[in-house]
Amino acid sequence: MNNDVKNIFLAGVGGQGTLLASEILSETLMTAGYDVKKSEVHGMSQRGGSVTSHVRYGQRVYSPLIPEGMADVLFGFELLEAYRYLPMLRPGGTVVVNDLKIIPAPVAMGMENYPENIPAKIAAACPDAKIVNGMELALRAGNVRAVNTVLLGALSQRMDIAEELWLAALRKMVPEKFLSENLEAFKLGRQA
DSSP, X not given: OOOOOEEEEEEEETTSSHHHHHHHHHHHHHHTTOEEEEEEEOTTGGGTOEEEEEEEEEXXXXXXXXXXXXXXXXXXXXXXXXXXXXXXXXXXXEEEEEOOOOOOHHHHTTSSOOOSXXXXXXXXXXXXXXXXXXXXXXXXXXXXGGHHHHHHHHHHTTSOOOHHHHHHHHHHHSOHHHHHHHHHHHHHHHHO
């Protein structure tokens, strides 16, 4: 293992499971033998505001914060949040994003317009962006709240971490009563 530090920037809206996903991601990476540092910004998360998390991993990581333009992966739980944080992505980085629009309050009140064609704008910035219909796959898995696990499955395809380590982290961190649908959601995300 070399000491290249990898950076994953997670962006979502409060209530989407962004923070749980960063916990599962961090647990997976630690189980894989990496030093992991994580930092979160909750903002107005309980009121549907922006939630971000920085996850950095490598042989030795000294800071939890990802400098702007240095994220290897932008992991978005909502289109506008992913679009907003595109400047965090390094040249040649990749995007995994949920194909979901959550209308912010200023747009709902008619004070602002929702940007048009965000998926195309993301694809223009990152040609290999993976846009996942997380809601549809979570419903197929049996629980709409498993969107974050669907997205982790999609992210896992972009990382060189054994699938069994992801599954072990899910088994450790997801409550038993929701485990089977989350395991199915992860599988569907990997296949997306």
